[in-house]
Amino acid sequence: MATMLGAILQIPGVPGGPEVLIILVIIVFLFGANKIPELAGALGEARGEFEQGRAEVEDELQDMQDVAQGDATSETANAANEASSGGDTVDHNPPEVNEKNTEVESN
Template sequence: MLTSLLFIGGLGGWEIMVILLVVLVFFGANKIPEIARGMGKGIREFKDATKEIKSEVEKGVSLDDKN
């Protein structure tokens, strides 16, 4: 279930290796760490925004419960 949510449910080992090889050839070995750092920053910002929204919703719910 989790793998199908990550859109890699039907991919086997060989398919993933071919994709990684294409990425390596297309971007080059020097660019891949840069891309990974950028993706990491994006994921971190997304998680922070999600936590902020969740805390705002919980704060709003707790204020409604008090009234």
């Protein structure tokens, strides 16, 4: 078990024990021991806000997909109703065109 954990911790490109220790010492020198808890708290808060924003975006995308699927379903139902009712009942010609058609038909 310990050898498997050791193999996992020795991933190329990931700092090992001595490197992490050096990084921690540099952080303490740069920010001071008193600032480290504040930095950790700010980092945790930023991560929480990021996760909340990501969840909001995912919810919004899901809502948009649900609406799109609902519209597609209702359009399919409307097309089926029109086909079963015997055709198109919408007058596609504006009144001016209908007047011209009447004049042409009467001549």
